[in-house]
Amino acid sequence: MYRVQTSLTLLLSLATAIAGSVVHHDDSFQPDHILRVTAQNYTEACTTRYSVLVNGTSPGPELRLTEGQVSWIRVYNDMKDDNTTIHWHGLTAFTAPFSDGTPAASQWPIPAGHFFDYEVKPGIGTAGTYFYHSHVGFQAVTAKGPLIVDSNDDPPFGYHEERTIMLSDFFNETDKKIIDGLTSSPFKWSGETSAILVNGQSRQRTNSTGSCQLASICIEPGLSYRLRFIGATALSFLSLSIESHDLSIIEADGHYTKPLNTSFLQIGSGQRYSVLLKAKSEAVLKRAGKRQFYIQITTLERPKTLTNYAVLHYSSGTPADLTTVPLSPPLPTAKTVQGWLDHKLECLHPDHAFPTLNEVTRRIIIDVHQNVSDHVIWLQNGYDWVQSFPQSPYLVDIYTGRLDTGGLYQRAISQGHGFDNITRTFPARIGEVLEIVWQNRGTFTNGGLDVHPFHAHGRHFYDIGGGDGEYNATSNEERLKSSRPIQRDTSMLYRYREKTTPLAPSGWRAWRVRVTEAGVWMFHCHVLQHMVMGMQTVFIFGDRNDVMAQSDPVDAGYLTYGGSAYGNTTHSPVVRQYFD
Structure with a gap:
């Protein structure tokens, strides 16, 4: 199924570019929060371990932001050899283009001895519980902390x-x-x-x-x-x-x-x-x-x-x-x-934006399974994704024109499953309504299965449930008639059994997503081991024109590793402020 829909709201959101200005964040600039990432011996659970910490502890300090207000969060990489980033888990697209904190996807990582100023603006209506963590390697096991978004009004x-x-x-x-x-x-x-x-x-x-x-x-x-x-x-x-x-x-x-x-x-x-x-x-x-x-x-x-x-x-x-x-x-x-809370949690206030089946323009089925040999990897539609692929962040390549967003979209559509195996991305156009199905399948060699908490950057999704076996749109639509799915950013793909025959279906989780904000967004299992082993995907929402219209031309300091947007002891960063 395929069709593209537009609405006055979507057209207005595309037409409204974010006004920005270029400034030096020199010694007169005072960030709202400062996080310093270090690596050192640290004791937890009566055991000392060499760990990556935020402000010297794990978890790091609690950050409190206010919905609708811009906060500047300066992250220092005080480590000697390793890169780092910070991702604002659950805050979706309400940040400046390079502030999602995903290396190889939306920004170059922060080199050792450098710092980066993240511009973060929680949207109105997003008051709630979040957290921040590094998105490099296995650092998030310790480099993280709570993040709370407060409302302008009293909580309900x-x-x-x-x-x-x-x-x-x-x-x-x-x-x-x-x-x-x-x-x-x-x-x-x-x-x-x-x-x-x-x-x-x-x-x-x-x-x-x-x-x-x-x-x-x-x-x-x-x-x-x-x-x-x-x-x-x-x-x-x-x-x-x-x-x-x-x-x-x-x-x-x-x-x-x-x-x-x-x-x-x-x-x-x-x-x-x-x-x-x-x-x-x-x-x-x-x-x-x-x-x-x-x-x-x-x-x-x-x-x-x-x-x-x-x-x-x-x-x-x-x-x-x-x-x-x-x-x-x-x-x-x-x-x-199995399926805990499915079709039981309801929105506090009616959500009239939930896409019906008739609004869905495309269904993307992502088959998930493990491949076991002397080297073990996790595959999505036959491919793994790790931080070394691609060679430079997709968002950087979109700005510089090295990534042909139109070409990769046509390839993905022509191949029938919405996946471009050359860039290993899932592209979508602004205005589409996607139904994304995560389909659990038995390991290629022995039929083993696992449980996966899938997390989406860039946009909260409507979780339309999960079940055993293989996804059936007709029967699931009957279940939806008596419930109103809520929005989530992380939901569980269950396995229902420990083993099945190789590649046999055993559990699915389905989402619906309105494609409204342009950007490059990671969709991945949130188990760190599985991420390191390739269990990650990248969705590209919008084409190059959409990205440029939404955020204005970007400064060169964001487009090179350790560029002028990344400060250090010798120079202040040259920063584009995207929000007033």
Whole structure:
């Protein structure tokens, strides 16, 4: 199916170029936030590891932005040898063209000893929970931090206070050793996560010595809280419950939802949820005879289950016990709920922009499977994508005219599946409505399957569900008649079984996307190991004229590695300001 639609809104968005001016960010310029990326020995979970950090810690500092307002975030690469970037996970296209933070896609990385000023403008209506992280190699395992977008108005739900809870993985091996193993012949797996960290803290029952502690989330009796959960894991798909407390989901990936009561959360890498928690009263606590409760976190879909803990502590004169780890889980061991929340979460306010099946101009099916030999890779429609391909960022090549956007679009359409195998990109025109189907298939050699949290840059998608077997548009459309899909930026492709016959379908996830903003956007599995092994795709929205019309001609300093847009100790950066 193929047709292109336009509307007055889309035409106006194309006709409105972003007014920009070129300025020197000299010593008189004061960024709103400063992040410094370093690599050094760092201790987590009672183990010291050489890690990439932001402002000397992992996670890095919490950033708070306001919707509709421009923030300048200066990122220093203080490492000696490695490149870095910072990606504003979930903030979609509401940034300047080179501010998405994806090397080889939308910008040259920040060289060692340089810095880059990111111009970030969260859109109106995007207040919610996000995070930032490096998009180079395996750095995001530690180089990350929470990012909260505040509303200009009061939030739609009342609560007294809020707490941010960031979930991440700990690996004993260094980033370099992990990447070397994943890309070598013979292949060497990274190993499983050694600990689930909560706000950078974890303690195992085996830690009889060491100063590491369980994380403590401190609350007051009788108050109501917004808990912001951020799934910043590298590998782990998690189930989380709080002993003797129920939750009510009110936000998913930056979008408010109608309250949905639940006793647990399932959180994949890249996903975020806000929940409301009503604290127990002082009288109830006295009857219970306890003031702290365990937050139980369990890995799903891995060869071996790992259960770790944090503490929900009611403040009093008695400090929390952060060294005692339960001998056995206080809650039942979690199991995967296939399709959790599918067709259950609803928008808080009606969303009339959801594209119907009749509006879809093209369906793109992306077959996902692993290829195993002495070297193991993940393929999408038969191709892998890694940061060394292409040789220069696609967006740079669009500006310089080296990338023929018209030619690659025609090739992709003529091949029938929407994929251009020469540039390894999925092109789309402004005004199209895409239905993108991620189709899980058994490994080519042994039929093995895995779970994948797929994340989209550039545009939030309407998640229209998932299921077992192979995608069937007709039957899924029947399911959609009784639900109103919400927008997400990360959703789970389940496997439904551990193995099947080679290349047999076993699970799908489908999205609908309105192509409105021009740009180069990564769509990828958010498991870092899978990304390193090739599980990434690139979508190019719009042609060169669309890109130029949306952002004006760009300055040469953005188009070369270490160009004048990247400052260092000898010169201030020459920066184009895209927003007033």
